[in-house]
Amino acid sequence: MRTKRFFAVFLLVSLVLAGIVSYYASSSPDGLEKVAADKGIAAKEKSHTMKDSPLADYGVKGVGDGRLSGGLAGVIGVGVVLVLGGGVFWAVRRRPAPVPAPVPAKDA
Amino acid sequence: MGVHVPDGFINAPVSVGAGVVAAAGVALALRGARRELDDRTAPLAGLTAAFIFAAQMLNFPVAGGTSGHLLGGTLAAILVGPYTGVLCVSVVLLVQGLVFADGGITALGVNIVNMALVTVVVGYGLFRLLIRVLPRSRASAAAASFVGAVVSVPAAAVVFTLIYALGGTTDVSIGKVATAMIGVHVLIGIGEALITAVTVSSVLAIRPDLVYGARGLAAPLELRTEPAPAAR
Structure with missing residues (x-):
C-alpha cells in the first residue's frame, strides 16, 4: 500500500473509532475511577478546572443528541491531537542534509 | 471515556515533583525523537497520537461493573x-486535560509519568528484550508487543500506587490501594495487549517498513545505522 493511502486509512480508522464506535463504549467507571470510589481515594477530588470547556467530558456543549455530541467531540479530538502532535513531530524531525540554496536570478 | 488522575487525589508537593519528572521526561523525549522522526515518520507519529486518542475513548468492560481503556504507550x-511514543501519549493527555476536562491539570505530571513514561519504558523495554531472543518473524513481533503491553498497564498502576503512597490526600492503606489497583489493571492489561498486538500485526501485514520496533524484520532496503545482529 502506498504511504499516502496508508496514512489516509489510518486516519479514517481513528475517525470511525472516535466518531462512531465510541458511542458503544462501556460507560462503567474505569479501573482507577472504580478503585478510587470504592476505597475512598476520591474523597478530596476537586472538580475539573476545565469542566466548562465546550467539549468537557467528551460531548459538544449545546448538542442534545448523545450520539452526535459524543461523535463530534471524538472527531474534533482526533483532529486537535493530529494537528498538535503532527505539528510538534514535523518541527523536531530530522531534515535531509541542507542543499545549498540556488542563487536567485535577481532580487524581487 | 478515559478517566485519568483528577485534581485533588495527590497533594501539591508530590504533584509538582511528578510534574518535574514529567517535564524532564518530555524534554528528553523531544531530543530523542529527532533521531526517530523524518519526513515520512513525522506524519505517522501524528496519526499514531490521534489513533491513541480515539482508542482511549473506547472503554471495554472488565470484571464487575468496571471498564478499562488503552493507555497506548507500548503501541x-x-x-x-520510544521517544516519539512518550510524546504521542503526552500530547493526548494534554489535549484530554485542557479540552475534554479529563485528567486534572495539576495531575498532568502524574498522568504523564504513569501513562507515558512508565508504559513506554516497561512496555517497549520488554518488547525489545523479547525481539532479541525470539526468532525474527512477524509472529514474534506480535507476541512481544502483547507481552510488553500486558505488563505495562499493571506497571502504571504500581507507579500510581507509589505516588499515592507519597502524596495521597486521603488516608487509605497502601496495601488496599495496591491490591485493588494492580488487580483490576492486570485485567485491563489484557485488553491493552489485545489492541496493541492486533494493531501492530495489522500494520506489519500492510507496511512492515513503517513499524519502528520491527525495522530489522522486513526492510531489505533499510539503511542500517546499527551493526548487523550476529547470525543465529
Missing part, C-alpha cells in the same frame, strides 16, 4: 519509536 513506542 506508540513500537510503531514510531
Whole structure:
C-alpha cells in the first residue's frame, strides 16, 4: 500500500473509532475511577478546572443528541491531537542534509 | 471515556515533583525523537497520537461493573519509536486535560509519568528484550508487543500506587490501594495487549517498513545505522 493511502486509512480508522464506535463504549467507571470510589481515594477530588470547556467530558456543549455530541467531540479530538502532535513531530524531525540554496536570478 | 488522575487525589508537593519528572521526561523525549522522526515518520507519529486518542475513548468492560481503556504507550513506542511514543501519549493527555476536562491539570505530571513514561519504558523495554531472543518473524513481533503491553498497564498502576503512597490526600492503606489497583489493571492489561498486538500485526501485514520496533524484520532496503545482529 502506498504511504499516502496508508496514512489516509489510518486516519479514517481513528475517525470511525472516535466518531462512531465510541458511542458503544462501556460507560462503567474505569479501573482507577472504580478503585478510587470504592476505597475512598476520591474523597478530596476537586472538580475539573476545565469542566466548562465546550467539549468537557467528551460531548459538544449545546448538542442534545448523545450520539452526535459524543461523535463530534471524538472527531474534533482526533483532529486537535493530529494537528498538535503532527505539528510538534514535523518541527523536531530530522531534515535531509541542507542543499545549498540556488542563487536567485535577481532580487524581487 | 478515559478517566485519568483528577485534581485533588495527590497533594501539591508530590504533584509538582511528578510534574518535574514529567517535564524532564518530555524534554528528553523531544531530543530523542529527532533521531526517530523524518519526513515520512513525522506524519505517522501524528496519526499514531490521534489513533491513541480515539482508542482511549473506547472503554471495554472488565470484571464487575468496571471498564478499562488503552493507555497506548507500548503501541506508540513500537510503531514510531520510544521517544516519539512518550510524546504521542503526552500530547493526548494534554489535549484530554485542557479540552475534554479529563485528567486534572495539576495531575498532568502524574498522568504523564504513569501513562507515558512508565508504559513506554516497561512496555517497549520488554518488547525489545523479547525481539532479541525470539526468532525474527512477524509472529514474534506480535507476541512481544502483547507481552510488553500486558505488563505495562499493571506497571502504571504500581507507579500510581507509589505516588499515592507519597502524596495521597486521603488516608487509605497502601496495601488496599495496591491490591485493588494492580488487580483490576492486570485485567485491563489484557485488553491493552489485545489492541496493541492486533494493531501492530495489522500494520506489519500492510507496511512492515513503517513499524519502528520491527525495522530489522522486513526492510531489505533499510539503511542500517546499527551493526548487523550476529547470525543465529
